Amino acid sequence: MSLHIALSIFAILGGFVALVWGADRFVNGASATASNFGISPLIIGLTIVGLGTSAPEIFVSIVAAWQGNPSLAVGNAIGSNIANIGLVLGCTAIMIPLIVKSEILRREYPVMFVIMLVALILMVDGHLGFWDGIILTSGVILMIYWIVSLSLRKNKRDPLEKEYAKEIPQLSTQMGIFWLIVGLIILLISSRFLVWGAVNVAHALGVSDLIIGLTIVAIGTSLPELAASLISAYKKEPDIAIGNIIGSNMFNLLVVLGLPGIIAPHMLDASVLSRDFPFMIGLSVALFAVAYGFRGDGRITRIEGALLLIAYFTYLGTIYWQIT
DSSP states (O other): OOHHHHHHHHHHHHHHHHHHHHHHHHHHHHHHHHHHTTOOHHHIIIIIIHHHHTHHHHHHHHHHHHTTOHHHHHHHHHHHHHHIIIIIIHHHHHHSOEEEOOHHHHHHHHHHHHHHHHHHHHHTTSEEOHHHHHHHHHHHHHHHHHHHHHHHHOSSOOHHHHHHHHHSOOOOHHHHHHHHHHHHHHHHHHHHHHHHHHHHHHHHHTOOHHHHIIIIIHHHHTHHHHHHHHHHHHTTOHHHHHHHHHHHHHHIIIIITHHHHHHSOEEOOHHIIIIIHHHHHHHHHHHHHHHSOTTSSEEEOHHHHHHHHHHHHHHHHHHHHHHO
């Protein structure tokens, strides 16, 4: 192994660790600051925490597109959504079965599917352009407005609000802003190291930036979601475990997928529409089927978690089979 590749692997591993830590600091600082300004725990959880768990993907997308590797950013967006459902929720449900009671989450499923449909329509021509990116990123404003309106209209406390209230750290406004800034700086620096290492490894292995983004980078940037879901399930906060995934997937499609269109418009690899996007839709439908709760509380059992995990490894196997 050459020194260059060894340094690249070290940059990837170190970048992952720093991304997880930076995202955690960013979420804690932003949540505490917002709480000190009187914003409700439900709004903080559905917006700031949801955006914060997607922070690694967002920063990696910005850096990758800015450095001329937009395919890595697209792969990271779609691959992270697939990993969030198949890997993160699969592993979490296997360890601790999830029971979902939140009415708000039930209302988020249709919005998630609408966002997927809009993204598919914009990408179906095989090109992710500037205006495609503008439409997607502008959708974040509409989504946040809808979330805030939904939160304010609730007549009774949703279980999700109680769970988020327990998780908001108690920090002074000054310390909250400090950790917010530190988290942002760490996210920026670590994402640059990660993209540099990932591109080098991709070239050394002779695979495309898209493949690296769909696999190695997507798994790594999904680590905050995995940690958050496992901790939430362990604390008997299953609504947060699934709510973070739904929120993260929506932010990934709107921001992480939209930014490379704005920064570096490009033609998409054909496999994005023929393999990756359909797989993401399929796993999203599977999540909806088991977790919506048509006749009561939504549930993801250990068996269903195992099936999600098997589906994820099937997806990785499909990628491996196609590139070899």
